[in-house]
Amino acid sequence: MASDSSRLKLIVTGGAGYVGSVCTARLLEAGHEVVVVDDLSTGHADAVPDGARFVEGDAADATASLLGEGFDGVLHFAAKSLVGESMQDPAKYWHGNVITSIRLLDAMRAHGTPRLVFSSTAATYGEPERSPIPETAPTMPTNTYGASKLAIDHAITSYARAHGLAAVSLRYFNVAGAYGRFGERHTTETHLIPLVLQVATGDRPHISIFGEDYPTDDGTAVRDYIHVADLADAHLLALTHARAGEHRIYNLGNGTGFSVRQVIEACRTVTGHPIPAEVAPRRAGDPAILVAASDRAREELGWKPERADLEGIVRDAWRFTQERKALGG
Amino acid sequence: MASDSSRLKLIVTGGAGYVGSVCTARLLEAGHEVVVVDDLSTGHADAVPDGARFVEGDAADATASLLGEGFDGVLHFAAKSLVGESMQDPAKYWHGNVITSIRLLDAMRAHGTPRLVFSSTAATYGEPERSPIPETAPTMPTNTYGASKLAIDHAITSYARAHGLAAVSLRYFNVAGAYGRFGERHTTETHLIPLVLQVATGDRPHISIFGEDYPTDDGTAVRDYIHVADLADAHLLALTHARAGEHRIYNLGNGTGFSVRQVIEACRTVTGHPIPAEVAPRRAGDPAILVAASDRAREELGWKPERADLEGIVRDAWRFTQERKALGG
Numbered sequence: 001m002a003s004d005s006s007r008l009k010l011i012v013t014g015g016a017g018y019v020g021s022v023c024t025a026r027l028l029e030a031g032h033e034v035v036v037v038d039d040l041s042t043g044h045a046d047a048v049p050d051g052a053r054f055v056e057g058d059a060a061d062a063t064a065s066l067l068g069e070g071f072d073g074v075l076h077f078a079a080k081s082l083v084g085e086s087m088q089d090p091a092k093y094w095h096g097n098v099i100t101s102i103r104l105l106d107a108m109r110a111h112g113t114p115r116l117v118f119s120s121t122a123a124t125y126g127e128p129e130r131s132p133i134p135e136t137a138p139t140m141p142t143n144t145y146g147a148s149k150l151a152i153d154h155a156i157t158s159y160a161r162a163h164g165l166a167a168v169s170l171r172y173f174n175v176a177g178a179y180g181r182f183g184e185r186h187t188t189e190t191h192l193i194p195l196v197l198q199v200a201t202g203d204r205p206h207i208s209i210f211g212e213d214y215p216t217d218d219g220t221a222v223r224d225y226i227h228v229a230d231l232a233d234a235h236l237l238a239l240t241h242a243r244a245g246e247h248r249i250y251n252l253g254n255g256t257g258f259s260v261r262q263v264i265e266a267c268r269t270v271t272g273h274p275i276p277a278e279v280a281p282r283r284a285g286d287p288a289i290l291v292a293a294s295d296r297a298r299e300e301l302g303w304k305p306e307r308a309d310l311e312g313i314v315r316d317a318w319r320f321t322q323e324r325k326a327l328g329g
Numbered sequence: 330m331a332s333d334s335s336r337l338k339l340i341v342t343g344g345a346g347y348v349g350s351v352c353t354a355r356l357l358e359a360g361h362e363v364v365v366v367d368d369l370s371t372g373h374a375d376a377v378p379d380g381a382r383f384v385e386g387d388a389a390d391a392t393a394s395l396l397g398e399g400f401d402g403v404l405h406f407a408a409k410s411l412v413g414e415s416m417q418d419p420a421k422y423w424h425g426n427v428i429t430s431i432r433l434l435d436a437m438r439a440h441g442t443p444r445l446v447f448s449s450t451a452a453t454y455g456e457p458e459r460s461p462i463p464e465t466a467p468t469m470p471t472n473t474y475g476a477s478k479l480a481i482d483h484a485i486t487s488y489a490r491a492h493g494l495a496a497v498s499l500r501y502f503n504v505a506g507a508y509g510r511f512g513e514r515h516t517t518e519t520h521l522i523p524l525v526l527q528v529a530t531g532d533r534p535h536i537s538i539f540g541e542d543y544p545t546d547d548g549t550a551v552r553d554y555i556h557v558a559d560l561a562d563a564h565l566l567a568l569t570h571a572r573a574g575e576h577r578i579y580n581l582g583n584g585t586g587f588s589v590r591q592v593i594e595a596c597r598t599v600t601g602h603p604i605p606a607e608v609a610p611r612r613a614g615d616p617a618i619l620v621a622a623s624d625r626a627r628e629e630l631g632w633k634p635e636r637a638d639l640e641g642i643v644r645d646a647w648r649f650t651q652e653r654k655a656l657g658g
Contacts (some may be wrong), residue, residue, distance in 0.1 A: 139469065159420075
């Protein structure tokens with residue numbers, strides 16, 4: 001264990017990815033010691049923040065090898081996270097997400113590692129009838145990605161209860177924005193804001209709007225966009241609020257929904273580009289509205305999103321997109 | 330694949346256990362060819378019905394080795410199934426149930442095995458607010474056993490959808506009774522009817538009633554007891570109704586609840602033993618009423634419980650108990 005109680009010695013799996021790299025940067029700024037474990041299957045070695053030690057390897061195997069050094073906790077971001085792929089190739093998700101996480105839990109138990117913060121997802125809820133969505137909503141995932149994360153949440157609950165692990169699962173809604181030199185660099189981009197910004201950079205001819213006949217104000221689907229730095233802050237709070245033998249689950253969103261058309265309009269304002277949009281049919285399994293009720297995180301963690309303004313989120317994403325473009329990536 | 334379309338070549342994992350052995354006996358009677366795979370961790374070699382080939386081994390590894398011979402389907406009963414143990418030693422359930430089942434699904438996919446019937450459980454629902462419980466009820470398991478079975482159900486859904494597997498999950502409520510020489514021979518017995526009958530045989534001084542202040546007619550907890558032979562029949566129907574690319578889920582119960590006191594009274598009637606009972610506090614996590622809505626199985630499978638009479642169920646269990654006692658086991 002680390003000797004200074006305020007300085008924690010941590011492993012961040014998936015720390016070369018989008019959320020993991022931002023969280024690592026924030027952990028380092030807060031004075032913690034971080035070892036990033038990432039197999040670079042989707043992450044980028046140059047996204048690992050300076051100041052973090054980097055070990056290339058599997059989230060279970062490489063972490064298990066490190067844990068003997070004595071760590072205060074693991075933040076487990078490493079995951080397969082493409083919904084479409086999860087439907088085509090479920091084995092990749094049951095192995096890469098579920099089995100890997102069970103083996104990580106076994107290793108943490110073997111080494112007595114006390115804390116775990118896990119990246120769960122709003123996809124565990126599926127298509128809830130009511131919005132905003134509290135943590136008490138039924139978990140009925142409609143895709144394999146969500147089902148794999150739900151199985152891990154259940155496994156964490158069982159290990160916390162049986163073996164005294166202090167665990168927190170954070171269920172992300174739509175993460176967006178960038179922080180410093182860390183942002184979204186997905187090879188397969190499926191998120192709305194980066195896709196819209198690809199139109200502004202000329203890398204995509206237009207943006208598709210899937211469905212404009214939803215029962216929402218402007219007919220397009222409404223989602224809850226949360227700034228990646230706000231999300232990272234919740235992880236730091238989760239680390240200090242985790243209690244031995246408990247597995248707490250928190251939804252993370254702004255609690256404010258923005259429609260697809262509102263997002264496109266914000267991107268037009270920020271980029272000055274007209275961003276042509278084309279309406280396409282609804283996609284199967286896309287609910288009208290997905291907005292988080294994050295009251296529990298506000299009350300129990302003292303967390304508050306500081307960057308909830310949509311234009312601000314888009315502005316950070318746009319700055320990051322232009323910087324990457326200038327770097328040729 | 331088997332050449333005669335009505336005669337199927339099947340693997341039954343866990344066929345040396347209680348439900349698996351009864352199901353194997355019924356499959357053989359129906360003219361199917363059965364290979365039982367069982368690691369005998371809780372099953373008994375002498376419980377494998379005559380006429381079945383027996384392979385001692387792990388449900389994933391041994392089955393994977395056999396599948397190359399060409400099978401029409403797998404009935405997957407092998408599992409860790411003690412709720413209390415699952416809370417103390419969750420790893421045993423995440424490995425023995427979830428990881429083993431994922432590996433079984435991988436093997437079936439690799440060999441193109443077309444059909445799977447899986448033993449799921451009412452414990453996937455947790456403690457529902459309403460009873461009877463339909464398949465559309467939220468799945469919020471409160472113990473690790475139920476969570477592990479739910480994860481497998483989700484994995485099966487994903488493999489069926491992606492790879493064309495024809496799959497059925499049967500969610501058992503309280504299985505009871507015996508069939509021929511096949512019945513409950515658990516080393517750790519946790520089920521009410523065998524426990525009450527142990528009082529009648531003199532192996533237990535009294536039966537404990539956990540809670541008599543439930544909001545039920547006589548204050549004791551109400552459960553849905555289904556005869557093991559009725560349950561087995563549902564498996565035979567599931568095999569023929571399974572459709573490629575679909576994962577169907579059916580609750581199996583009589584739809585009639587019996588209270589703990591009613592069960593004890595039926596055991597008194599059948600055995601002629603006074604069966605002393607002592608009231609103890611409620612156990613954590615025991616809901617007042619758990620009764621199945623099995624309409625879907627009745628409508629889609631044409632299934633109907635033929636042995637729903639409580640005294641008849643107890644009579645079969647008592648006959649089996651006395652026969653085992655005479656055998657010295």
